[in-house]
Amino acid sequence: MALITDCKIIEIPKIKDHRGNLAVVENGILPFKMNRIYYLFDIPAGAYRGGHAHKVQQEFLIAISGSFEVILDDGSQKKTVLLNRPDQGLLIGTDIWRELQSFSQGSVCLVLNSGKFDESDYIRDYQTFLDK
Numbered sequence: 001m002a003l004i005t006d007c008k009i010i011e012i013p014k015i016k017d018h019r020g021n022l023a024v025v026e027n028g029i030l031p032f033k034m035n036r037i038y039y040l041f042d043i044p045a046g047a048y049r050g051g052h053a054h055k056v057q058q059e060f061l062i063a064i065s066g067s068f069e070v071i072l073d074d075g076s077q078k079k080t081v082l083l084n085r086p087d088q089g090l091l092i093g094t095d096i097w098r099e100l101q102s103f104s105q106g107s108v109c110l111v112l113n114s115g116k117f118d119e120s121d122y123i124r125d126y127q128t129f130l131d132k
Contacts, residue, residue, distance in 0.1 A: 002095035032114035062089035066107025073097040
C-alpha cells in the first residue's frame with residue numbers, strides 16, 4: 001500500500017553562475033525513466049488541477065516559476081506540500097491522490113512522468129480511490 005510518507009522532496013542538482021543558475025534533471029536522479037514531460041501554466045486564480053491518482057505511473061513535480069500547493073492523500077492521511085523552488089521537486093509514487101491548488105500568478109508546474117499517457121492508469125473518482 002502506498003503511503004504519503006513515500007512521497008518526498010528531491011533536490012535537483014544546479015550549477016551556479018553569475019549569469020544565472022542552471023538546474024539539471026537527468027535519468028538517475030529519479031527512481032524512474034522519464035517518458036512524458038508536460039507543464040501547467042496560465043492557471044486562473046482559485047483553480048485547482050490534479051484530482052486523480054495513478055495506478056502504475058510515478059510523477060515528479062517542479063515549480064519552475066512561482067509557487068503552488070500539492071495535497072497528497074493515501075486514503076488514510078493527507079499532507080500539503082508547498083512547491084516554490086525550481087531546484088527541487090516532489091516525487092509522487094503510485095496510488096497517491098493528488099490535488100494542486102493555490103497557484104501564484106505566473107506559476108508554472110513542470111511534470112516528469114514515468115509513462116506515456118494512458119487513461120486506464122488514472123483513478124479519477126475519489127470514492128473509487130478510497131475503495132481500492
